[in-house]
Amino acid sequence: MKISQIGGEFALIDRLMSKEVNDPAIVKGVGDDCAVLEYTADKYLVVTTDMMVENSHFTSGWFSPFQVGRKLMEVNVSDVVAMGGVPRFAFISVALTRETEVEYMDELYRGIFASGRKHGVHLVGGDTTHGREIVLNLTVTGEVEKELLRLRSGAKEGDLICVTGTLGGNQAGLELLLAGKAGHTAEFLEPECRSASEGIVIARHANAMIDVSDGLASEVGHICKASGVGARIDCEKIPLSPDVIKAASELGKDPYNYALYGGEDFELVFTIGPDMLSGLREKFDDFSVVGEILPKGAGIFLARDNTRIDMGKGYDHFAE
Amino acid sequence: MKISQIGGEFALIDRLMSKEVNDPAIVKGVGDDCAVLEYTADKYLVVTTDMMVENSHFTSGWFSPFQVGRKLMEVNVSDVVAMGGVPRFAFISVALTRETEVEYMDELYRGIFASGRKHGVHLVGGDTTHGREIVLNLTVTGEVEKELLRLRSGAKEGDLICVTGTLGGNQAGLELLLAGKAGHTAEFLEPECRSASEGIVIARHANAMIDVSDGLASEVGHICKASGVGARIDCEKIPLSPDVIKAASELGKDPYNYALYGGEDFELVFTIGPDMLSGLREKFDDFSVVGEILPKGAGIFLARDNTRIDMGKGYDHFAE
Numbered sequence: 001m002k003i004s005q006i007g008g009e010f011a012l013i014d015r016l017m018s019k020e021v022n023d024p025a026i027v028k029g030v031g032d033d034c035a036v037l038e039y040t041a042d043k044y045l046v047v048t049t050d051m052m053v054e055n056s057h058f059t060s061g062w063f064s065p066f067q068v069g070r071k072l073m074e075v076n077v078s079d080v081v082a083m084g085g086v087p088r089f090a091f092i093s094v095a096l097t098r099e100t101e102v103e104y105m106d107e108l109y110r111g112i113f114a115s116g117r118k119h120g121v122h123l124v125g126g127d128t129t130h131g132r133e134i135v136l137n138l139t140v141t142g143e144v145e146k147e148l149l150r151l152r153s154g155a156k157e158g159d160l161i162c163v164t165g166t167l168g169g170n171q172a173g174l175e176l177l178l179a180g181k182a183g184h185t186a187e188f189l190e191p192e193c194r195s196a197s198e199g200i201v202i203a204r205h206a207n208a209m210i211d212v213s214d215g216l217a218s219e220v221g222h223i224c225k226a227s228g229v230g231a232r233i234d235c236e237k238i239p240l241s242p243d244v245i246k247a248a249s250e251l252g253k254d255p256y257n258y259a260l261y262g263g264e265d266f267e268l269v270f271t272i273g274p275d276m277l278s279g280l281r282e283k284f285d286d287f288s289v290v291g292e293i294l295p296k297g298a299g300i301f302l303a304r305d306n307t308r309i310d311m312g313k314g315y316d317h318f319a320e
Numbered sequence: 321m322k323i324s325q326i327g328g329e330f331a332l333i334d335r336l337m338s339k340e341v342n343d344p345a346i347v348k349g350v351g352d353d354c355a356v357l358e359y360t361a362d363k364y365l366v367v368t369t370d371m372m373v374e375n376s377h378f379t380s381g382w383f384s385p386f387q388v389g390r391k392l393m394e395v396n397v398s399d400v401v402a403m404g405g406v407p408r409f410a411f412i413s414v415a416l417t418r419e420t421e422v423e424y425m426d427e428l429y430r431g432i433f434a435s436g437r438k439h440g441v442h443l444v445g446g447d448t449t450h451g452r453e454i455v456l457n458l459t460v461t462g463e464v465e466k467e468l469l470r471l472r473s474g475a476k477e478g479d480l481i482c483v484t485g486t487l488g489g490n491q492a493g494l495e496l497l498l499a500g501k502a503g504h505t506a507e508f509l510e511p512e513c514r515s516a517s518e519g520i521v522i523a524r525h526a527n528a529m530i531d532v533s534d535g536l537a538s539e540v541g542h543i544c545k546a547s548g549v550g551a552r553i554d555c556e557k558i559p560l561s562p563d564v565i566k567a568a569s570e571l572g573k574d575p576y577n578y579a580l581y582g583g584e585d586f587e588l589v590f591t592i593g594p595d596m597l598s599g600l601r602e603k604f605d606d607f608s609v610v611g612e613i614l615p616k617g618a619g620i621f622l623a624r625d626n627t628r629i630d631m632g633k634g635y636d637h638f639a640e
Contacts, residue, residue, distance in 0.1 A: 001421055001422040001423060002421065002422070003416070003420065003421075003422055003425070005422070006422055009448050012422065012425060012448065013446070013448060015422075015426075016425060016426070016429045017429075017443070017446075021442050021443075021444070023442055025408070025409075026409075026442060026444055029442070029444040029445065030444060030445055030446065034445070035409070035411065035444040035445035037409060037444070037461075039359075040360065045365075047409070047411055047444075047445060047459075047461070048411075048445065049411040049412070049413050049445060049446060049447050049457070049459055050413070050447050051413035051414075051415055051447050051449050051455070051457060052449075053415050053449055053450065053451035053452075053455070054451075055451075055452070056415075056449065056450050056451055057449070088345070089345075089346075089355070089357060089367070091355065091367055091368075091369040091459055092369070093369050093370070093371035093457045094371075095371055095373050095376075095455060096323070100323065101321055101322065101323075102321040102322070102323055102325070102326055102332065102335075103321060105323070105332060105336060106335075106336070109336045109337075122341050122343055122346060122349070123337070123341075124341070124346055124349040124350060124355040124357070124367075125349065125350055125354070125355035125367060125368065125369060126333070126337075126350065126369060127369050127370050127371050127457075128329050128332065128333060129371050129372075129373055129376065129377070130373065130376050131373035131374075131375075131376055131453060131455060132373075132375070132452055132453055133451060133452055133453075135371070135373070135415060135451060135455045137369070137371060137413045137447075137457040139367075139369055139411055139459040141357075141367070141461075
């Protein structure tokens, strides 16, 4: 049976991981940005792992090995930050091909160390092996103050849905490259995740948090599913950079679709009680309110031009 | 520059990881079976990660997906056990191909869970993606009592070198399969690592410990390098199973070479003061004394038929 026949990747994970695990040390297993484990009296240990495959996640003709290394670290750090955590240590596995040169590895690791230094993450272990294409896996551990842990499941009716920075840059950059256009948005080749200190400030005010791996629509969907709520996203409020608007215009595409369905922007999506908003704004202001958490019965939908667009299963992600 | 030109995998890791890391939370970074990190007052956190690539580490025609999943867990648990630790949690990354079937994944995870259950390890996180061949990565965390932590660097002159169980089964099994022989040793398709309770009993008596990933010669070499000592391995004392002896005889090979250079047996190699030997034997007896730790100046060598065979760089691993 093909994986698509059971509903794709998320359905596969649900199927495989459905085994009941009963261990008091597990605060949160599969189903959030990180696993959360008991650690010290005040802190949880959070752990995330991400795999990047050549030709699937990065094309060596586009990405320099330095950029690949950076992205590998940013992807993982983003998951820790989205829990309200501080990343600490990283463990890498690399499958090289017979043709991989030492210089490629030097640059790859330079990128990993550059991003790691920025985020205070030390690379302390790993495994090196061979394959037909380059495959990289990074596991990052972090710590989170127990009271700051923010899960996908914390959203409450009436919360405002917010997103940091701007969205869509990653997908717009990819499409420019695919179309052979000279320009590209830096977000595609050099995505940068939010810092732990930003994540912590948000966590002090927010109820739920997730990073943008698969696009705003998917992330809001995850929050709603985990929290048992509905949501409205106000399309015109989604923050787009001038680069994304320009790219969409050049390519004849809708820029909001990049933000909603593009993914890998590594910004943070969070939900926050309206009374907490001004307190957050005083300390951190680089975010936009893009919608509202509704009762479950309201469903999950996009409000655009006074039209309700359901974001259920049947929605075609790249329909214009 | 080719990786072989700088001296292969270990030289590459030395080169890439040479950056000085100065963080008091790192007890031991790269260079042992696990990274060792500060954790609680009495315990360290240990973390290991291992990648398995289709066609490189397992051939789908030989291994069932259940066996692949089991091996993935055993490989990692073995590293934790070799530190004197107790494995706790696992994090998986899987690159599937477009052709991978749901049934394959079901069996793979059944193998992972079967081995995990045996060792008390819970799978609590992961990542699923796509590639041209199946690539699996598992990261396993564990805990070790501070006083039981055993590193490669703890060997002392006069220590006896010991190894659990029997060696060579993995390599003998592989060669039988490569030769198209009907029989095979189970150690190749279904390697089993030692349990945490066995590792802990050994740790209470031993000074240094490592698991057999790359063959006895390589592991003793790692211990000597990390401990700044020399060693003599008494070839005829290396424990071989009847299956390995039979396989070598069928294939016209030297069974000791399987043990010395074959690898992936997942037994434990440890060094122990002669005065501690009988105390260990009372609690755990499935091991053999195969040599002695010598002063550094004595070098690292194999004693066989009253001949000294240097195990330096120039030794041809599979010369008969």
